[in-house]
Amino acid sequence: MLPSLHRMFSARPAVLNGSLCRGLCTLESVFMQKRPYSPSTERKKFYESVSISQGEGGFEINLDRRKLKTPQGKIFTVPSEPLAIAVATEWDSQCDTIKFFTMHLTTLCNTALDNPTHRKKEHLISASLKFLDTDTVCYRVEEPPRLVEFQTNEWDPVLQWAENRYDVAIGSSTSIMGPVIPDQTKEVFHRHLASYNSWSLIGIEFMVTQLKSLILAMGLVDRFLTVQKAVLLSRLEEEFQIQHWGNVEWAHDYDLQELQSRTAAGTLFVHLCSSSSIIKHKLLQD
Incomplete structure:
Protein backbone atom coordinates (compact mmCIF):
# COMPACT_ATOMS: atom_id res chain seq x y z
CA MET A 1 0.00 0.00 0.00
CA ASN A 115 13.19 16.81 -22.40
CA PRO A 116 11.24 17.02 -25.68
CA THR A 117 12.44 20.55 -26.50
CA HIS A 118 16.09 19.74 -25.62
CA ARG A 119 16.45 22.55 -23.12
CA LYS A 120 19.50 22.90 -20.93
CA LYS A 121 19.65 24.37 -17.44
CA GLU A 122 20.41 27.88 -18.70
CA HIS A 123 17.29 27.79 -20.90
CA LEU A 124 15.16 26.87 -17.90
CA ILE A 125 16.62 29.71 -15.85
CA SER A 126 16.05 32.25 -18.63
CA ALA A 127 12.45 31.08 -19.11
CA SER A 128 11.60 31.91 -15.49
CA LEU A 129 13.74 35.02 -15.26
CA LYS A 130 12.04 36.69 -18.24
CA PHE A 131 8.82 36.96 -16.19
CA LEU A 132 10.55 39.38 -13.80
CA ASP A 133 10.20 42.21 -16.35
CA THR A 134 6.43 41.71 -16.48
CA ASP A 135 5.82 40.38 -12.99
CA THR A 136 2.20 40.50 -11.87
CA VAL A 137 2.92 42.16 -8.51
CA CYS A 138 4.91 44.96 -10.15
CA TYR A 139 2.13 46.24 -12.42
CA ARG A 140 -0.18 48.70 -10.67
CA VAL A 141 -3.28 50.65 -11.69
CA GLU A 142 -3.95 54.34 -11.11
CA GLU A 143 -7.69 53.90 -10.60
CA PRO A 144 -10.20 53.11 -9.22
CA PRO A 145 -8.96 54.08 -5.75
CA ARG A 146 -10.28 50.92 -4.08
CA LEU A 147 -8.31 48.71 -6.46
CA VAL A 148 -5.20 50.84 -5.97
CA GLU A 149 -5.55 50.36 -2.22
CA PHE A 150 -6.21 46.63 -2.69
CA GLN A 151 -3.02 46.19 -4.73
CA THR A 152 -0.98 48.23 -2.27
CA ASN A 153 -2.20 46.28 0.77
CA GLU A 154 -1.82 42.85 -0.82
CA TRP A 155 1.17 43.15 -3.15
CA ASP A 156 3.48 45.54 -1.29
CA PRO A 157 4.23 43.10 1.58
CA VAL A 158 5.25 40.40 -0.92
CA LEU A 159 7.37 42.83 -2.90
CA GLN A 160 9.04 44.04 0.30
CA TRP A 161 9.69 40.44 1.35
CA ALA A 162 11.38 39.68 -1.98
CA GLU A 163 13.55 42.79 -1.84
CA ASN A 164 14.65 41.97 1.72
CA ARG A 165 15.02 38.25 1.10
CA TYR A 166 17.30 38.65 -1.92
CA ASP A 167 18.73 42.08 -1.00
CA VAL A 168 17.65 43.61 -4.31
CA ALA A 169 15.63 46.53 -5.69
CA ILE A 170 12.52 45.63 -7.69
CA GLY A 171 9.86 48.32 -7.34
CA SER A 172 6.50 48.75 -9.03
CA SER A 173 5.02 51.01 -11.68
CA THR A 174 1.71 52.21 -13.13
CA SER A 175 3.30 52.53 -16.56
CA ILE A 176 2.26 50.05 -19.21
CA MET A 177 5.96 49.34 -19.66
CA GLY A 178 6.25 48.26 -16.03
CA PRO A 179 9.14 49.01 -13.67
CA VAL A 180 12.74 49.05 -14.85
CA ILE A 181 14.35 46.07 -13.14
CA PRO A 182 18.06 46.73 -12.38
CA ASP A 183 20.54 44.38 -14.03
CA GLN A 184 21.99 43.61 -10.60
CA THR A 185 18.58 42.35 -9.46
CA LYS A 186 18.36 40.06 -12.47
CA GLU A 187 21.85 38.76 -11.78
CA VAL A 188 20.94 37.95 -8.17
CA PHE A 189 17.85 36.01 -9.25
CA HIS A 190 19.86 34.28 -11.95
CA ARG A 191 22.40 33.06 -9.40
CA HIS A 192 19.64 31.96 -7.07
CA LEU A 193 17.83 29.98 -9.77
CA ALA A 194 21.14 28.42 -10.82
CA SER A 195 21.40 26.86 -7.36
CA TYR A 196 18.47 24.53 -8.21
CA ASN A 197 18.78 21.32 -10.18
CA SER A 198 17.15 20.96 -13.61
CA TRP A 199 14.16 19.04 -12.25
CA SER A 200 13.38 21.78 -9.73
CA LEU A 201 13.80 24.44 -12.41
CA ILE A 202 11.17 22.72 -14.55
CA GLY A 203 8.78 22.95 -11.59
CA ILE A 204 9.69 26.58 -10.91
CA GLU A 205 9.09 27.54 -14.53
CA PHE A 206 5.72 25.80 -14.40
CA MET A 207 4.78 27.74 -11.26
CA VAL A 208 5.97 31.05 -12.71
CA THR A 209 3.94 30.43 -15.87
CA GLN A 210 0.78 29.69 -13.89
CA LEU A 211 1.10 32.74 -11.62
CA LYS A 212 2.68 35.05 -14.21
CA SER A 213 5.08 36.01 -11.44
CA LEU A 214 8.60 34.98 -10.51
CA ILE A 215 8.21 36.76 -7.17
CA LEU A 216 5.10 34.80 -6.17
CA ALA A 217 6.70 31.55 -7.32
CA MET A 218 9.79 32.14 -5.20
CA GLY A 219 7.55 33.09 -2.28
CA LEU A 220 6.02 29.62 -2.58
CA VAL A 221 9.34 27.84 -2.92
CA ASP A 222 10.67 29.73 0.11
CA ARG A 223 7.46 28.88 2.02
CA PHE A 224 6.69 32.53 2.60
CA LEU A 225 3.32 32.09 0.87
CA THR A 226 0.70 29.37 0.85
CA VAL A 227 -0.66 28.10 -2.46
CA GLN A 228 -4.04 29.70 -1.78
CA LYS A 229 -2.46 33.07 -0.99
CA ALA A 230 -0.17 33.02 -4.04
CA VAL A 231 -3.09 32.20 -6.33
CA LEU A 232 -5.20 34.95 -4.75
CA LEU A 233 -2.39 37.46 -5.30
CA SER A 234 -1.97 36.38 -8.92
CA ARG A 235 -5.71 36.95 -9.52
CA LEU A 236 -6.02 40.14 -7.51
CA GLU A 237 -7.79 42.25 -10.12
CA GLU A 238 -10.19 39.43 -10.93
CA GLU A 239 -10.90 38.95 -7.23
CA PHE A 240 -11.61 42.68 -6.97
CA GLN A 241 -14.11 42.43 -9.82
CA ILE A 242 -15.76 39.42 -8.18
CA GLN A 243 -16.15 41.36 -4.93
CA HIS A 244 -17.71 44.22 -6.86
CA TRP A 245 -19.91 42.36 -9.38
CA GLY A 246 -20.33 38.95 -7.80
CA ASN A 247 -19.06 35.45 -8.52
CA VAL A 248 -20.03 33.28 -11.48
CA GLU A 249 -19.66 29.83 -9.93
CA TRP A 250 -19.34 27.78 -13.09
CA ALA A 251 -16.57 30.03 -14.40
CA HIS A 252 -14.73 31.76 -11.56
CA ASP A 253 -14.77 28.84 -9.11
CA TYR A 254 -13.62 26.41 -11.78
CA ASP A 255 -10.75 28.66 -12.86
CA LEU A 256 -9.72 29.19 -9.24
CA GLN A 257 -9.64 25.48 -8.40
CA GLU A 258 -7.81 24.70 -11.62
CA LEU A 259 -5.11 27.28 -10.96
CA GLN A 260 -4.74 26.16 -7.34
CA SER A 261 -4.32 22.57 -8.48
CA ARG A 262 -1.62 23.38 -11.03
CA THR A 263 0.20 25.72 -8.66
CA ALA A 264 0.11 23.19 -5.82
CA ALA A 265 1.46 20.48 -8.10
CA GLY A 266 4.32 22.67 -9.30
CA THR A 267 5.23 23.69 -5.76
CA LEU A 268 5.08 20.13 -4.51
CA PHE A 269 7.22 19.00 -7.45
CA VAL A 270 9.93 21.53 -6.61
CA HIS A 271 10.04 20.54 -2.94
CA LEU A 272 10.05 16.82 -3.71
CA CYS A 273 12.84 17.24 -6.26
CA SER A 274 14.88 18.98 -3.58
CA SER A 275 14.15 16.51 -0.76
CA SER A 276 16.22 13.56 0.43
CA SER A 277 15.97 10.54 -1.83
CA ILE A 278 14.77 7.94 0.68
CA ILE A 279 12.03 7.92 3.30
CA LYS A 280 12.82 6.17 6.56
CA HIS A 281 10.13 3.55 7.06
CA LYS A 282 9.12 2.38 10.52
CA LEU A 283 9.43 -1.34 11.14
CA LEU A 284 6.15 -2.82 12.20
CA GLN A 285 6.50 -4.93 15.31
CA ASP A 286 4.11 -7.70 16.37
Whole structure:
Protein backbone atom coordinates (compact mmCIF):
# COMPACT_ATOMS: atom_id res chain seq x y z
CA MET A 1 0.00 0.00 0.00
CA LEU A 2 1.28 3.46 -0.86
CA PRO A 3 2.19 5.73 2.07
CA SER A 4 -0.21 8.61 2.62
CA LEU A 5 0.98 11.98 1.32
CA HIS A 6 -0.62 13.63 4.34
CA ARG A 7 1.50 11.46 6.64
CA MET A 8 4.58 12.20 4.57
CA PHE A 9 4.24 15.92 5.25
CA SER A 10 2.73 15.83 8.71
CA ALA A 11 5.97 17.15 10.18
CA ARG A 12 6.48 19.86 7.54
CA PRO A 13 5.49 23.55 7.85
CA ALA A 14 1.84 24.46 7.38
CA VAL A 15 2.36 25.60 3.80
CA LEU A 16 3.28 22.02 2.88
CA ASN A 17 1.04 20.14 5.26
CA GLY A 18 -2.05 22.15 4.42
CA SER A 19 -1.86 24.01 1.13
CA LEU A 20 0.05 21.52 -0.95
CA CYS A 21 -1.75 18.42 0.24
CA ARG A 22 -5.15 20.06 -0.20
CA GLY A 23 -4.08 21.22 -3.64
CA LEU A 24 -2.85 17.75 -4.55
CA CYS A 25 -6.21 16.27 -3.59
CA THR A 26 -7.87 18.40 -6.27
CA LEU A 27 -5.66 17.04 -9.03
CA GLU A 28 -8.16 14.31 -9.81
CA SER A 29 -11.05 16.67 -10.47
CA VAL A 30 -9.69 19.61 -12.44
CA PHE A 31 -8.20 20.15 -15.88
CA MET A 32 -4.65 21.27 -16.57
CA GLN A 33 -4.87 24.26 -18.86
CA LYS A 34 -1.20 24.32 -19.73
CA ARG A 35 0.48 20.92 -19.66
CA PRO A 36 4.30 20.75 -19.82
CA TYR A 37 4.38 17.47 -21.75
CA SER A 38 1.75 14.76 -22.05
CA PRO A 39 1.23 11.96 -24.60
CA SER A 40 -2.58 12.14 -24.76
CA THR A 41 -5.60 13.15 -22.74
CA GLU A 42 -7.32 9.88 -21.78
CA ARG A 43 -6.82 6.12 -21.98
CA LYS A 44 -8.69 3.10 -20.66
CA LYS A 45 -7.17 1.91 -17.39
CA PHE A 46 -5.09 -1.24 -17.95
CA TYR A 47 -3.71 -1.99 -14.47
CA GLU A 48 -5.01 -2.81 -11.00
CA SER A 49 -2.16 -2.09 -8.59
CA VAL A 50 0.57 0.54 -8.34
CA SER A 51 3.88 0.04 -6.55
CA ILE A 52 7.33 1.60 -6.26
CA SER A 53 10.73 -0.06 -6.66
CA GLN A 54 14.27 1.24 -6.51
CA GLY A 55 16.31 0.82 -9.66
CA GLU A 56 19.84 1.76 -10.67
CA GLY A 57 18.94 5.32 -11.64
CA GLY A 58 16.40 6.09 -8.94
CA PHE A 59 12.84 5.12 -8.08
CA GLU A 60 10.49 3.49 -10.57
CA ILE A 61 6.70 3.18 -10.80
CA ASN A 62 5.21 -0.26 -11.43
CA LEU A 63 1.72 -0.72 -12.87
CA ASP A 64 0.97 -4.33 -11.88
CA ARG A 65 4.24 -5.92 -13.06
CA ARG A 66 4.93 -3.43 -15.83
CA LYS A 67 7.39 -0.58 -15.43
CA LEU A 68 5.91 2.79 -16.23
CA LYS A 69 7.57 4.43 -19.23
CA THR A 70 7.70 7.97 -20.58
CA PRO A 71 6.09 8.98 -23.90
CA GLN A 72 9.50 8.42 -25.56
CA GLY A 73 9.75 4.92 -24.12
CA LYS A 74 12.25 5.56 -21.33
CA ILE A 75 11.87 3.87 -17.95
CA PHE A 76 10.03 6.35 -15.74
CA THR A 77 12.65 6.96 -13.05
CA VAL A 78 12.56 9.78 -10.51
CA PRO A 79 15.36 10.95 -8.21
CA SER A 80 13.56 10.73 -4.86
CA GLU A 81 11.25 8.29 -3.11
CA PRO A 82 8.84 11.03 -1.93
CA LEU A 83 8.37 12.12 -5.55
CA ALA A 84 7.84 8.50 -6.61
CA ILE A 85 5.14 8.12 -3.94
CA ALA A 86 3.40 11.29 -5.11
CA VAL A 87 3.44 10.16 -8.74
CA ALA A 88 2.27 6.67 -7.80
CA THR A 89 -0.61 8.26 -5.90
CA GLU A 90 -1.72 9.99 -9.10
CA TRP A 91 -1.78 6.65 -10.95
CA ASP A 92 -3.41 4.86 -8.03
CA SER A 93 -6.23 7.43 -7.92
CA GLN A 94 -7.29 6.90 -11.55
CA CYS A 95 -10.61 5.11 -12.06
CA ASP A 96 -11.82 3.31 -15.19
CA THR A 97 -10.20 5.89 -17.46
CA ILE A 98 -6.70 7.28 -17.06
CA LYS A 99 -7.06 11.04 -17.33
CA PHE A 100 -3.58 12.29 -18.10
CA PHE A 101 -4.69 15.92 -17.90
CA THR A 102 -5.20 15.49 -14.16
CA MET A 103 -1.74 14.02 -13.57
CA HIS A 104 0.36 17.14 -13.19
CA LEU A 105 3.28 15.53 -11.37
CA THR A 106 3.52 12.74 -13.93
CA THR A 107 3.62 15.19 -16.83
CA LEU A 108 6.27 17.31 -15.08
CA CYS A 109 8.39 14.19 -14.62
CA ASN A 110 7.88 13.23 -18.27
CA THR A 111 9.10 16.69 -19.23
CA ALA A 112 12.24 16.26 -17.12
CA LEU A 113 12.96 12.73 -18.36
CA ASP A 114 12.26 13.12 -22.09
CA ASN A 115 13.19 16.81 -22.40
CA PRO A 116 11.24 17.02 -25.68
CA THR A 117 12.44 20.55 -26.50
CA HIS A 118 16.09 19.74 -25.62
CA ARG A 119 16.45 22.55 -23.12
CA LYS A 120 19.50 22.90 -20.93
CA LYS A 121 19.65 24.37 -17.44
CA GLU A 122 20.41 27.88 -18.70
CA HIS A 123 17.29 27.79 -20.90
CA LEU A 124 15.16 26.87 -17.90
CA ILE A 125 16.62 29.71 -15.85
CA SER A 126 16.05 32.25 -18.63
CA ALA A 127 12.45 31.08 -19.11
CA SER A 128 11.60 31.91 -15.49
CA LEU A 129 13.74 35.02 -15.26
CA LYS A 130 12.04 36.69 -18.24
CA PHE A 131 8.82 36.96 -16.19
CA LEU A 132 10.55 39.38 -13.80
CA ASP A 133 10.20 42.21 -16.35
CA THR A 134 6.43 41.71 -16.48
CA ASP A 135 5.82 40.38 -12.99
CA THR A 136 2.20 40.50 -11.87
CA VAL A 137 2.92 42.16 -8.51
CA CYS A 138 4.91 44.96 -10.15
CA TYR A 139 2.13 46.24 -12.42
CA ARG A 140 -0.18 48.70 -10.67
CA VAL A 141 -3.28 50.65 -11.69
CA GLU A 142 -3.95 54.34 -11.11
CA GLU A 143 -7.69 53.90 -10.60
CA PRO A 144 -10.20 53.11 -9.22
CA PRO A 145 -8.96 54.08 -5.75
CA ARG A 146 -10.28 50.92 -4.08
CA LEU A 147 -8.31 48.71 -6.46
CA VAL A 148 -5.20 50.84 -5.97
CA GLU A 149 -5.55 50.36 -2.22
CA PHE A 150 -6.21 46.63 -2.69
CA GLN A 151 -3.02 46.19 -4.73
CA THR A 152 -0.98 48.23 -2.27
CA ASN A 153 -2.20 46.28 0.77
CA GLU A 154 -1.82 42.85 -0.82
CA TRP A 155 1.17 43.15 -3.15
CA ASP A 156 3.48 45.54 -1.29
CA PRO A 157 4.23 43.10 1.58
CA VAL A 158 5.25 40.40 -0.92
CA LEU A 159 7.37 42.83 -2.90
CA GLN A 160 9.04 44.04 0.30
CA TRP A 161 9.69 40.44 1.35
CA ALA A 162 11.38 39.68 -1.98
CA GLU A 163 13.55 42.79 -1.84
CA ASN A 164 14.65 41.97 1.72
CA ARG A 165 15.02 38.25 1.10
CA TYR A 166 17.30 38.65 -1.92
CA ASP A 167 18.73 42.08 -1.00
CA VAL A 168 17.65 43.61 -4.31
CA ALA A 169 15.63 46.53 -5.69
CA ILE A 170 12.52 45.63 -7.69
CA GLY A 171 9.86 48.32 -7.34
CA SER A 172 6.50 48.75 -9.03
CA SER A 173 5.02 51.01 -11.68
CA THR A 174 1.71 52.21 -13.13
CA SER A 175 3.30 52.53 -16.56
CA ILE A 176 2.26 50.05 -19.21
CA MET A 177 5.96 49.34 -19.66
CA GLY A 178 6.25 48.26 -16.03
CA PRO A 179 9.14 49.01 -13.67
CA VAL A 180 12.74 49.05 -14.85
CA ILE A 181 14.35 46.07 -13.14
CA PRO A 182 18.06 46.73 -12.38
CA ASP A 183 20.54 44.38 -14.03
CA GLN A 184 21.99 43.61 -10.60
CA THR A 185 18.58 42.35 -9.46
CA LYS A 186 18.36 40.06 -12.47
CA GLU A 187 21.85 38.76 -11.78
CA VAL A 188 20.94 37.95 -8.17
CA PHE A 189 17.85 36.01 -9.25
CA HIS A 190 19.86 34.28 -11.95
CA ARG A 191 22.40 33.06 -9.40
CA HIS A 192 19.64 31.96 -7.07
CA LEU A 193 17.83 29.98 -9.77
CA ALA A 194 21.14 28.42 -10.82
CA SER A 195 21.40 26.86 -7.36
CA TYR A 196 18.47 24.53 -8.21
CA ASN A 197 18.78 21.32 -10.18
CA SER A 198 17.15 20.96 -13.61
CA TRP A 199 14.16 19.04 -12.25
CA SER A 200 13.38 21.78 -9.73
CA LEU A 201 13.80 24.44 -12.41
CA ILE A 202 11.17 22.72 -14.55
CA GLY A 203 8.78 22.95 -11.59
CA ILE A 204 9.69 26.58 -10.91
CA GLU A 205 9.09 27.54 -14.53
CA PHE A 206 5.72 25.80 -14.40
CA MET A 207 4.78 27.74 -11.26
CA VAL A 208 5.97 31.05 -12.71
CA THR A 209 3.94 30.43 -15.87
CA GLN A 210 0.78 29.69 -13.89
CA LEU A 211 1.10 32.74 -11.62
CA LYS A 212 2.68 35.05 -14.21
CA SER A 213 5.08 36.01 -11.44
CA LEU A 214 8.60 34.98 -10.51
CA ILE A 215 8.21 36.76 -7.17
CA LEU A 216 5.10 34.80 -6.17
CA ALA A 217 6.70 31.55 -7.32
CA MET A 218 9.79 32.14 -5.20
CA GLY A 219 7.55 33.09 -2.28
CA LEU A 220 6.02 29.62 -2.58
CA VAL A 221 9.34 27.84 -2.92
CA ASP A 222 10.67 29.73 0.11
CA ARG A 223 7.46 28.88 2.02
CA PHE A 224 6.69 32.53 2.60
CA LEU A 225 3.32 32.09 0.87
CA THR A 226 0.70 29.37 0.85
CA VAL A 227 -0.66 28.10 -2.46
CA GLN A 228 -4.04 29.70 -1.78
CA LYS A 229 -2.46 33.07 -0.99
CA ALA A 230 -0.17 33.02 -4.04
CA VAL A 231 -3.09 32.20 -6.33
CA LEU A 232 -5.20 34.95 -4.75
CA LEU A 233 -2.39 37.46 -5.30
CA SER A 234 -1.97 36.38 -8.92
CA ARG A 235 -5.71 36.95 -9.52
CA LEU A 236 -6.02 40.14 -7.51
CA GLU A 237 -7.79 42.25 -10.12
CA GLU A 238 -10.19 39.43 -10.93
CA GLU A 239 -10.90 38.95 -7.23
CA PHE A 240 -11.61 42.68 -6.97
CA GLN A 241 -14.11 42.43 -9.82
CA ILE A 242 -15.76 39.42 -8.18
CA GLN A 243 -16.15 41.36 -4.93
CA HIS A 244 -17.71 44.22 -6.86
CA TRP A 245 -19.91 42.36 -9.38
CA GLY A 246 -20.33 38.95 -7.80
CA ASN A 247 -19.06 35.45 -8.52
CA VAL A 248 -20.03 33.28 -11.48
CA GLU A 249 -19.66 29.83 -9.93
CA TRP A 250 -19.34 27.78 -13.09
CA ALA A 251 -16.57 30.03 -14.40
CA HIS A 252 -14.73 31.76 -11.56
CA ASP A 253 -14.77 28.84 -9.11
CA TYR A 254 -13.62 26.41 -11.78
CA ASP A 255 -10.75 28.66 -12.86
CA LEU A 256 -9.72 29.19 -9.24
CA GLN A 257 -9.64 25.48 -8.40
CA GLU A 258 -7.81 24.70 -11.62
CA LEU A 259 -5.11 27.28 -10.96
CA GLN A 260 -4.74 26.16 -7.34
CA SER A 261 -4.32 22.57 -8.48
CA ARG A 262 -1.62 23.38 -11.03
CA THR A 263 0.20 25.72 -8.66
CA ALA A 264 0.11 23.19 -5.82
CA ALA A 265 1.46 20.48 -8.10
CA GLY A 266 4.32 22.67 -9.30
CA THR A 267 5.23 23.69 -5.76
CA LEU A 268 5.08 20.13 -4.51
CA PHE A 269 7.22 19.00 -7.45
CA VAL A 270 9.93 21.53 -6.61
CA HIS A 271 10.04 20.54 -2.94
CA LEU A 272 10.05 16.82 -3.71
CA CYS A 273 12.84 17.24 -6.26
CA SER A 274 14.88 18.98 -3.58
CA SER A 275 14.15 16.51 -0.76
CA SER A 276 16.22 13.56 0.43
CA SER A 277 15.97 10.54 -1.83
CA ILE A 278 14.77 7.94 0.68
CA ILE A 279 12.03 7.92 3.30
CA LYS A 280 12.82 6.17 6.56
CA HIS A 281 10.13 3.55 7.06
CA LYS A 282 9.12 2.38 10.52
CA LEU A 283 9.43 -1.34 11.14
CA LEU A 284 6.15 -2.82 12.20
CA GLN A 285 6.50 -4.93 15.31
CA ASP A 286 4.11 -7.70 16.37
